[in-house]
Amino acid sequence: AQSVTQPDIHITVSEGASLELRCNYSYGATPYLFWYVQSPGQGLQLLLKYFSGDTLVQGIKGFEAEFKRSQSSFNLRKPSVHWSDAAEYFCAVGPTTGYSSASKIIFGSGTRLSIRP
Amino acid sequence: DTGVSQDPRHKITKRGQNVTFRCDPISEHNRLYWYRQTLGQGPEFLTYFQNEAQLEKSRLLSDRFSAERPKGSFSTLEIQRTEQGDSAMYLCASSLGDYQETQYFGPGTRLLVL
Numbered sequence: 028a029q030s031v032t033q034p035d036i037h038i039t040v041s042e043g044a045s046l047e048l049r050c051n052y053s054y055g056a057t058p059y060l061f062w063y064v065q066s067p068g069q070g071l072q073l074l075l076k077y078f079s080g081d082t083l084v085q086g087i088k089g090f091e092a093e094f095k096r097s098q099s100s101f102n103l104r105k106p107s108v109h110w111s112d113a114a115e116y117f118c119a120v121g122p123t124t125g126y127s128s129a130s131k132i133i134f135g136s137g138t139r140l141s142i143r144p
Numbered sequence: 145d146t147g148v149s150q151d152p153r154h155k156i157t158k159r160g161q162n163v164t165f166r167c168d169p170i171s172e173h174n175r176l177y178w179y180r181q182t183l184g185q186g187p188e189f190l191t192y193f194q195n196e197a198q199l200e201k202s203r204l205l206s207d208r209f210s211a212e213r214p215k216g217s218f219s220t221l222e223i224q225r226t227e228q229g230d231s232a233m234y235l236c237a238s239s240l241g242d243y244q245e246t247q248y249f250g251p252g253t254r255l256l257v258l
Contacts, residue, residue, distance in 0.1 A: 031186075131189045132187075132247060137184075
């Protein structure tokens with residue numbers, strides 16, 4: 028069955044420190060991979076996505092993620108976090124989609140990021 | 145604002161009452177999705193529409209739940225005879241439905257059933 032695992036429920040990092048959020052997926056075919064961020068009271072905002080090609084993907088707000096097929100991972104990174112990065116981060120996987128298929132995204136349970144001043 | 149909008153943002157209701165939520169997708173997006181998110185969890189797929197046709201429903205969508213998208217634009221999600229277990233955030237997303245589509249989410253409707 029398709030699934031996404033985010034092993035860290037809660038992470039605290041100091042402002043200015045680097046960040047890596049882990050994501051592992053289980054999917055039978057080549058997946059589409061996403062990272063979304065959710066701030067309190069806000070909807071999900073897409074940070075970045077991977078469909079194919081270069082395995083290092085750049086996103087908004089200085090985030091990047093690397094797809095590693097051999098490890099079934101798609102970890103999110105940021106070299107220097109800001110207090111405004113405190114939020115819930117969700118990794119998600121979707122199937123290859125065509126015009127007749129739906130991209131039913133499967134989300135992980137999320138990692139809550141806190142920033143230490 | 146050209147993003148996905150949802151109304152209301154918050155809803156408190158008593159057990160047994162019916163509630164209806166509305167979602168307005170990004171214009172020209174032909175796919176519309178509903179998800180449910182409970183505390184401490186990621187969103188779970190409920191159903192989706194391709195234009196006005198409801199093409200897939202999750203097992204999570206019991207017969208107390210019904211969704212419509214009558215003209216292929218906005219959508220409504222109705223829950224009849226609400227139960228405390230229905231308390232959750234209900235998220236709507238829309239997409240162009242093209243190859244390698246990206247779903248864009250609204251702010252959600254938070255439902256509390258007392």
